[in-house]
Amino acid sequence: NAGVTQTPKFQVLKTGQSMTLQCAQDMNHNSMYWYRQDPGMGLRLIYYSASEGTTDKGEVPNGYNVSRLNKREFSLRLESAAPSQTSVYFCASSEGYYSNQPQHFGDGTRLSIL
Amino acid sequence: GIQVEQSPPDLILQEGANSTLRCNFSDSVNNLQWFHQNPWGQLINLFYIPSGTKQNGRLSATTVATERYSLLYISSSQTTDSGVYFCAVERSRGSTLGRLYFGRGTQLTVWP
Numbered sequence: 001n002a003g004v005t006q007t008p009k010f011q012v013l014k015t016g017q018s019m020t021l022q023c024a025q026d027m028n029h030n031s032m033y034w035y036r037q038d039p040g041m042g043l044r045l046i047y048y049s050a051s052e053g054t055t056d057k058g059e060v061p062n063g064y065n066v067s068r069l070n071k072r073e074f075s076l077r078l079e080s081a082a083p084s085q086t087s088v089y090f091c092a093s094s095e096g097y098y099s100n101q102p103q104h105f106g107d108g109t110r111l112s113i114l
Numbered sequence: 115g116i117q118v119e120q121s122p123p124d125l126i127l128q129e130g131a132n133s134t135l136r137c138n139f140s141d142s143v144n145n146l147q148w149f150h151q152n153p154w155g156q157l158i159n160l161f162y163i164p165s166g167t168k169q170n171g172r173l174s175a176t177t178v179a180t181e182r183y184s185l186l187y188i189s190s191s192q193t194t195d196s197g198v199y200f201c202a203v204e205r206s207r208g209s210t211l212g213r214l215y216f217g218r219g220t221q222l223t224v225w226p
Contacts, residue, residue: 033214040218041218042118042200042202042215042216042217042218042219043200043202043214043216044216045213045214048213058213059115059213088155090157101162102147102159102162103147103159103202103214104159105149105156105157105158105159107155107156108155108156108157110155
């Protein structure tokens with residue numbers, strides 16, 4: 001099983017460019033999440049989708065948009081990239097938002113904005 | 115939100131040593147998870163442990179929810195245990211129900 005798959009693994013952008021990070025899970029999970037990890041920090045939640053057809057803001061949503069394309073896929077878009085968005089981005093999924101079940105993470109996307 | 119504090123921030127061990135990592139949190143939780151981030155950046159879920167004790171090989175974890183802390187024990191450490199260990203919790207009440215909050219992690223280095 002692939003679990004949670006993120007693409008791309010690395011990306012370099014110039015300030016002002018746009019980009020979409022892709023995430024897909026094959027575990028038939030209902031809930032999906034996007035986090036960012038900055039040096040010396042734990043993960044912070046950007047957006048989440050408790051179930052197909054719903055999305056909601058997390059701790060740090062400014063500058064991002066998301067789309068829950070179907071049950072498997074959850075994408076994160078940067079409309080106008082800024083250097084402050086240089087980070088490692090992780091996608092995760094879980095059985096259900098209120099299910100108190102473990103979250104499973106993808107391998108991350110390392111994004112640098114120049 | 116909820117405050118999650120992990121200690122120590124850094125830990126250096128010789129192979130074979132035992133260690134205890136601590137996670138304190140500031141509110142009632144119904145979900146607590148321990149993760150290991152390996153040197154390649156991958157996050158592995160070690161334990162889902164909102165209360166009680168669990169063991170998996172050389173690793174075990176205990177959460178005392180009433181006293182708002184959790185402990186991760188690593189016995190007979192190996193170089194492959196190196197990496198960052200994160201604790202993440204979910205509040206059991208309020209508007210942030212369902213949301214995981216991460217601590218800053220404990221950086222573990224195991225030398226051969």
